[in-house]
Amino acid sequence: MGRLAWISLVVVLAAVGTGVYWSYDDFDPESLRGATVVITGCSTGIGEEMAYQYARLGAKILITARRENRLKEVVAKAVSLGAQEAHYVAGDMGKAEDCERTIQTAKEKFGRLDYLVLNHDGSSVKNLHEKFGKEESWDDDPDMDFFVDYLKINLVSYVRLASLALPLLKESSGHVVVMSGIHGKVPFPTLAWGAAVKFGLDGFFSSLRVELIKAGQDVSVTLALVGFIRTPMAEKMYENKEGGQAMLDMAAPMDQTVQAIIHAGATRAREVYYPAGMVWTFAKLRAFAPGLVDILLTKMEM
Amino acid sequence: MGRLAWISLVVVLAAVGTGVYWSYDDFDPESLRGATVVITGCSTGIGEEMAYQYARLGAKILITARRENRLKEVVAKAVSLGAQEAHYVAGDMGKAEDCERTIQTAKEKFGRLDYLVLNHDGSSVKNLHEKFGKEESWDDDPDMDFFVDYLKINLVSYVRLASLALPLLKESSGHVVVMSGIHGKVPFPTLAWGAAVKFGLDGFFSSLRVELIKAGQDVSVTLALVGFIRTPMAEKMYENKEGGQAMLDMAAPMDQTVQAIIHAGATRAREVYYPAGMVWTFAKLRAFAPGLVDILLTKMEM
Numbered sequence: 001m002g003r004l005a006w007i008s009l010v011v012v013l014a015a016v017g018t019g020v021y022w023s024y025d026d027f028d029p030e031s032l033r034g035a036t037v038v039i040t041g042c043s044t045g046i047g048e049e050m051a052y053q054y055a056r057l058g059a060k061i062l063i064t065a066r067r068e069n070r071l072k073e074v075v076a077k078a079v080s081l082g083a084q085e086a087h088y089v090a091g092d093m094g095k096a097e098d099c100e101r102t103i104q105t106a107k108e109k110f111g112r113l114d115y116l117v118l119n120h121d122g123s124s125v126k127n128l129h130e131k132f133g134k135e136e137s138w139d140d141d142p143d144m145d146f147f148v149d150y151l152k153i154n155l156v157s158y159v160r161l162a163s164l165a166l167p168l169l170k171e172s173s174g175h176v177v178v179m180s181g182i183h184g185k186v187p188f189p190t191l192a193w194g195a196a197v198k199f200g201l202d203g204f205f206s207s208l209r210v211e212l213i214k215a216g217q218d219v220s221v222t223l224a225l226v227g228f229i230r231t232p233m234a235e236k237m238y239e240n241k242e243g244g245q246a247m248l249d250m251a252a253p254m255d256q257t258v259q260a261i262i263h264a265g266a267t268r269a270r271e272v273y274y275p276a277g278m279v280w281t282f283a284k285l286r287a288f289a290p291g292l293v294d295i296l297l298t299k300m301e302m
Numbered sequence: 303m304g305r306l307a308w309i310s311l312v313v314v315l316a317a318v319g320t321g322v323y324w325s326y327d328d329f330d331p332e333s334l335r336g337a338t339v340v341i342t343g344c345s346t347g348i349g350e351e352m353a354y355q356y357a358r359l360g361a362k363i364l365i366t367a368r369r370e371n372r373l374k375e376v377v378a379k380a381v382s383l384g385a386q387e388a389h390y391v392a393g394d395m396g397k398a399e400d401c402e403r404t405i406q407t408a409k410e411k412f413g414r415l416d417y418l419v420l421n422h423d424g425s426s427v428k429n430l431h432e433k434f435g436k437e438e439s440w441d442d443d444p445d446m447d448f449f450v451d452y453l454k455i456n457l458v459s460y461v462r463l464a465s466l467a468l469p470l471l472k473e474s475s476g477h478v479v480v481m482s483g484i485h486g487k488v489p490f491p492t493l494a495w496g497a498a499v500k501f502g503l504d505g506f507f508s509s510l511r512v513e514l515i516k517a518g519q520d521v522s523v524t525l526a527l528v529g530f531i532r533t534p535m536a537e538k539m540y541e542n543k544e545g546g547q548a549m550l551d552m553a554a555p556m557d558q559t560v561q562a563i564i565h566a567g568a569t570r571a572r573e574v575y576y577p578a579g580m581v582w583t584f585a586k587l588r589a590f591a592p593g594l595v596d597i598l599l600t601k602m603e604m
Contacts (some may be wrong), residue, residue: 013576020366056578112383119445137513137517138465138506138509138510138513139465139468139510139513139514139517139519142461142465142468144398144458144461144462144465145304147458147461148454148458149456151453152450153455155453155498155502156434156446156449156450156453159444159446159449159498160446163440163441163444163446166441174348183505183509184505187504187505187508187509187511187512188509189509189512189513189516190511190513191509192505192506192507192509192510192513193506194508195505195506195508195509196457196461196503196505196506197502197505198503198505199499199501199502199505199506200457200498200502200505200579201497201498202489202501203485203486203489203494203497203498203500203501203502204440204494204495204497204498204501205494206497206592207440207485207491207493207494207497207498208440208441208489208494209489209596210490210491210596210599210600211439211440211441211487211491211492211494211595212441213598214439214491214599215439215441217441218399270592270596273575280359283589284589286589287585287586287588287589287590288586288589290572290573293573294511294512294515294572297512297516298512298515298516
């Protein structure tokens with residue numbers, strides 16, 4: 001297959017992906033008025049934006065993060081934007097007791113749970129801003145302590161929070177939304193540690209989805225696969241870098257990304273790709289032409 | 303799309319998969335004479351069979367497992383079958399020091415390493431025989447202690463062993479072979495915990511492969527995706543079960559499975575599917591028709 005044929009294939013797949021993505025829009029914003037939502041990792045970035053968008057839709061939210069002062073600010077803004085209720089749990093989701101406290105608080109405050117949005121991303125060993133921006137392959141610095149910690153905070157806690165919330169979610173025919181990224185479907189270089197976690201989330205939550213269907217439980221599971229989004233972290237990483245501004249201009253806007261994820265959760269979509277063309281195409285292409293994807297990835301600046 | 307059309311699609315994909323699988327056979331058994339091979343989890347099943355097949359090909363092997371008495375027996379048989387050398391490390395790969403001791407021993411005994419075959423599967427919290435056979439969905443018994451332990455032994459240790467071995471493997475243009483299963487590509491119900499680990503291995507090792515290509519390092523990474531194999535564990539699980547004998551008769555023979563994996567490792571294949579038709583078809587179908595695969599999986603007896 002020649003180069004042109006491959007490029008054509010990519011373009012066709014991208015078009016189909018975008019088409020599929022835009023064709024389902026049975027989203028009813030009213031369904032979120034009064035809905036009870038737990039969102040983790042809300043001190044900044046996508047989580048913070050999510051809190052505001054759920055707030056604008058009139059939801060009751062409970063948000064978590066480690067920094068209490070930031071949570072207070074986000075809660076205040078969420079209330080001003082229209083949240084029916086807004087609460088927070090300051091805690092580290094890497095700790096079992098903080099996960100338990102989060103779900104327990106949701107139960108006490110709301111009495112029910114409609115949405116569990118698993119979004120936090122953290123490490124107590126390394127600064128993730130640094131780690132993401134370092135463009136370092138695993139082999140240059142195989143940091144096992146970081147890897148174990150990253151698994152604990154970003155995979156184990158997702159499974160733990162979902163397990164704790166399932167009894168509530170079953171009662172309400174609720175929704176689980178799991179944040180992932182292109183490295184949850186595509187083996188991105190310099191993110192081997194992150195791909196381990198995000199692929200792992202796909203394995204666990206996609207199996208859980210099948211188990212729930214099999215058991216006749218009406219709980220939806222949505223995996224959100226986001227590409228390069230213009231988050232505050234991305235801005236910090238790229239603004240002073242050579243060619244960084246061009247990268248940032250190409251990045252998907254955060255508000256539209258969050259909107260797509262909220263839609264997908266509410267409409268019980270299995271997966272949402274954003275921006276659809278790029279992420280969907282890479283993910284699908286990987287299944288049938290993994291060698292080609294490997295080559296494309298080795299040529300990519302991260 | 304009607305039922306017949308779907309079935310036709312599955313058949314066509316299966317045929318293509320089998321064709322692709324059988325078309326690459328540039329395997330030279332002589333390349334393994336004197337090759338140095340570390341294989342983990344060799345007290346029974348696929349690992350034990352692997353030790354014997356590498357032995358027959360005249361390799362120098364170092365095997366690991368927890369039970370020293372079993373390792374002594376396997377080493378003795380491997381030598382009688384033609385292994386140029388056979389050593390063992392009795393240890394628990396869930397422990398960092400045992401991983402370090404394994405790679406250190408390989409260095410001391412062989413002075414080089416051509417193959418790292420990551421195959422062990424274990425838990426110190428639960429009997430895996432029981433866990434695999436229990437057909438229990440995660441939600442019926444969300445055992446977080448087991449999950450954390452399973453991650454440690456089956457994901458963290460794979461990453462640790464590979465990281466420790468990479469300097470040796472780079473020197474020898476060596477090979478990493480990573481055992482996975484159909485639940486490393488397909489979200490099998492009742493195996494959510496296992497899918498988290500096996501998908502995670504795909505994420506990590508496929509990213510590592512891209513990083514190695516990018517760095518110009520000639521170390522191959524092979525992911526072995528096996529379906530239902532007639533291992534001693536499978537026999538124990540199914541022999542006294544209703545319909546169990548029929549299941550076992552359908553299972554792929556262990557010797558052919560191991561042969562396929564050894565070939566794939568030696569020929570630097572990216573992935574090997576065995577039995578090819580079934581596992582490959584499910585894996586590929588999942589990329590384009592995940593909803594269909596979910597339905598097929600809910601209908602499947604595990």
